[in-house]
Amino acid sequence: MPAAKKLRGATAVRSDQHRLPHKHLLAAGTIAVIAALALLLTPSGESGTGPETGAESAVVSAVAPVVVAEQAQTAPEPASEPEPEPEPPAPPWQEQVVKSGDNLSRIFKRAGYSDRELYRFVNEAPEGSALGKLYPGQTIAFQADEDGQLAAVRHVKSPLETTTYHRQGSEFSTDKVVRTPEVRRTWTSGEIDSSLFLAGLDAGLSNNMIMELANIFGGVIDFILDPRKGDRMYLLYEELFLDGEKFGDGEIIAATFINQGEVFNAFRYEDSQGDVGYYNEDGVSMRKAFLMAPLDFTRISSNFNLRRKHPIYGTVRAHRGTDYAAPTGTPVFAAGDGRVSQAGYSKANGNYVFIQHGEQYVTKYLHLNKRKVRTGQRVAQSQVIGTVGSTGAATGPHLHYEFLVNGVHRNPRTIHKSLPKAKALAAAEMPRFREATLGSANELVALRDQSAVNDNSGTGD
Numbered sequence: 393m394p395a396a397k398k399l400r401g402a403t404a405v406r407s408d409q410h411r412l413p414h415k416h417l418l419a420a421g422t423i424a425v426i427a428a429l430a431l432l433l434t435p436s437g438e439s440g441t442g443p444e445t446g447a448e449s450a451v452v453s454a455v456a457p458v459v460v461a462e463q464a465q466t467a468p469e470p471a472s473e474p475e476p477e478p479e480p481p482a483p484p485w486q487e488q489v490v491k492s493g494d495n496l497s498r499i500f501k502r503a504g505y506s507d508r509e510l511y512r513f514v515n516e517a518p519e520g521s522a523l524g525k526l527y528p529g530q531t532i533a534f535q536a537d538e539d540g541q542l543a544a545v546r547h548v549k550s551p552l553e554t555t556t557y558h559r560q561g562s563e564f565s566t567d568k569v570v571r572t573p574e575v576r577r578t579w580t581s582g583e584i585d586s587s588l589f590l591a592g593l594d595a596g597l598s599n600n601m602i603m604e605l606a607n608i609f610g611g612v613i614d615f616i617l618d619p620r621k622g623d624r625m626y627l628l629y630e631e632l633f634l635d636g637e638k639f640g641d642g643e644i645i646a647a648t649f650i651n652q653g654e655v656f657n658a659f660r661y662e663d664s665q666g667d668v669g670y671y672n673e674d675g676v677s678m679r680k681a682f683l684m685a686p687l688d689f690t691r692i693s694s695n696f697n698l699r700r701k702h703p704i705y706g707t708v709r710a711h712r713g714t715d716y717a718a719p720t721g722t723p724v725f726a727a728g729d730g731r732v733s734q735a736g737y738s739k740a741n742g743n744y745v746f747i748q749h750g751e752q753y754v755t756k757y758l759h760l761n762k763r764k765v766r767t768g769q770r771v772a773q774s775q776v777i778g779t780v781g782s783t784g785a786a787t788g789p790h791l792h793y794e795f796l797v798n799g800v801h802r803n804p805r806t807i808h809k810s811l812p813k814a815k816a817l818a819a820a821e822m823p824r825f826r827e828a829t830l831g832s833a834n835e836l837v838a839l840r841d842q843s844a845v846n847d848n849s850g851t852g853d
Contacts, residue, residue, distance in 0.1 A: 485533040485546065492528045499526075503534045509542045517557040517564035523547055551639050573632040575642055579835070581843050584623040588615050591625065601629065601641050607774055608658050608670050609649050611680030611814065616687065616716065617805070624650045626839045628832055644670075646832035648840065657836065659829040663821055673833065675817035675825050682728040682749070683773065684808060686757065686793055687716050687780070712801035713756070713794035720761050720789040722780040726771040727755045727795075735767045741792075742784025745777050754799075758792035759784050 488499050500510045514520045523545065526532075531548040546556045556567045582595030592602035605627065606615050613619070630642025649656045658670045658678045670678040730749035737743050743760035761781025765771060782789045795804040817825055 483535050483537065483543070485535050487531050487533045490526045490528055490530045490532065494526060494528070496524050496526065496532075499532050503532075505534065505542050513542075513545050513557050513559070513564070517559070518566040519555070519568075520557060520564070520566070522555065523557065551634050571634065573634050573639070576631050576633060577628065577645065578631055579626070579628050579839055581624065581626045581839060584619050584625070585621055588619055588625075595625070595627075597627070598641055601644070604641075604644055605647060605649075608644060608647060608678055609656060610683045610685070610774070611678055612656055612684070613649065613651055614684035614805070616685050618651055618684075620652050623652065624648075624843070626836055626843070628835055628839075646829070646836055648836050657833075659832055661817075661825055661828055663817065664824060671817060671825065673829075675822050677814045677816065679773070680808070680814050681811050682753075682755075682795075682808065683725060685716070685804075686725045686727050686755075687718055687722060687791060713758075713792050714804050715790050715792050716780075717788070717790045718780045720779070720781055722789075722791075723776045724757055724760065724778045724780060724791055726773055726775045726777050727793075728753070728773050730755075730771060732765050732767055732769045732771060732777075735763050735765055735769075738784065740785045742786060743778065743781065744784075747771060747777070752798055754796040756792075756794040756796070758794075759786040759790060761789070 486503055488503055490499065496514070497507055497510060500507065514523055517523075527549075530550075531546075533546040533548070534542060535544040535546070537543040542559070544556055544558045546554065548554050552571045552573060554569045556569075558565045558567070580595045580597065582591040582597075584591045588606065589602055592605065597605070605625070609615075626648040628645040628647070630645065631638055632640040632642050643660055644658075646657070646659045648658075657673050659673070660668065661671055662668045672678060726747055728747075728749045730747040730753075732745060733748040733754070734746040735744070741758045743763050745757045745760065745763055745765060747755050747757075749755065757778060759781055760778035760783065763778045765775075765777045771777060780789050780791050786792075793804055795802050795807050797807065
């Protein structure tokens with residue numbers, strides 16, 4: 393019996409072994425069908441890249457997607473990356489605009505910081521001493537750290553220059569940003585109806601540009617008495633742009649002023665030595681030894697008159713100068729280079745300034761509201777030496793201006809005819825000058841011609 397049991401067991405085993413090959417045959421048949429289909433679908437002439445035969449490759453290719461699909465179903469999804477936290481906003485800047493009479497200590501206190509903080513930034517930051525050079529209209533800004541301590545000071549000197557002083561712990565650093573403006577060349581023209589100032593405004597010029605024009609021609613034209621209705625001006629000049637917006641004026645490149653039919657031309661020129669000036673078409677400097685008048689855009693109230701009756705004292709007293717009526721505060725210019733020989737106050741003259749020009753010439757400026765220079769100071773032509781006022785024996789705000797030659801009073805309106813001639817360029821410089829100014833000269837001529845065509849084209853319907 394035991395033997396029979398063993399036999400049946402053996403028979404059972406053999407029976408199982410016969411059935412397993414049958415299943416494998418079914419699987420192999422299925423694989424063969426798939427391989428055949430794969431071969432039918434494979435383009436002719438294509439060979440595999442591995443060591444397998446075409447059928448084996450087809451089997452792998454057919455089975456592999458199933459495996460990949462199964463892996464894709466079972467693989468865990470990748471964890472999503474956390475979104476980066478937004479950076480905290482930069483601390484705000486507290487701005488203070490520099491006012492007239494301000495100093496750095498006062499500005500720091502307005503912003504809530506002590507003189508101790510001021511001392512550290514000025515003395516420990518690189519170039520910190522420049523922080524104290526302030527002008528009205530500039531901006532000083534302050535930035536605090538998280539603890540409320542002063543971390544940075546920013547000095548905006550102009551739209552073109554900004555300096556920022558940083559503090560990190562006990563260390564200081566300085567960043568300076570200087571921008572270059574875009575320079576655009578343009579032109580304008582105008583006709584005088586009542587004054588150069590109003591004509592300039594009508595032509596689109598700024599106050600500074602009008603004053604610069606007067607300074608250029610100030611040695612040959614007295615813009616108080618000389619201009620007449622119908623006089624014309626033509627300008628080629630520069631405008632400065634930043635980020636597409638105009639923020640300032642550049643240089644006057646060339647200009648023409650026609651005064652009572654007489655034509656005056658001026659060209660900006662930098663000579664071979666690097667000196668810049670304005671010259672007429674013959675290379676003669678527009679800068680004369682003395683200005684024709686020490687003020688601009690005002691009117692004459694009393695001319696040189698040795699028999700004038702004094703308006704206050706009622707007696708005939710020689711009027712040895714020229715009175716220029718102007719609003720109080722109007723700037724008064726030095727007529728020429730020189731040294732202040734006297735600056736003070738007297739009952740008759742009010743606030744006054746006397747300037748010695750070389751050995752022969754003296755100019756005097758009386759009844760000033762304020763003096764801007766002191767005795768012994770060197771001054772340059774067109775430098776502001778005071779402002780118009782009515783101090784001393786004066787009936788109203790005006791400037792009394794005198795011109796002395798070797799101690800003798802001369803008429804300021806006519807003395808210029810006998811003064812030394814203006815400096816001219818050297819003969820060797822003239823070819824370079826003509827080449828440099830030829831284009832501007834042609835542009836001025838074209839501008840005048842175009843204006844003449846517009847004037848003659850009629851007044852409209």
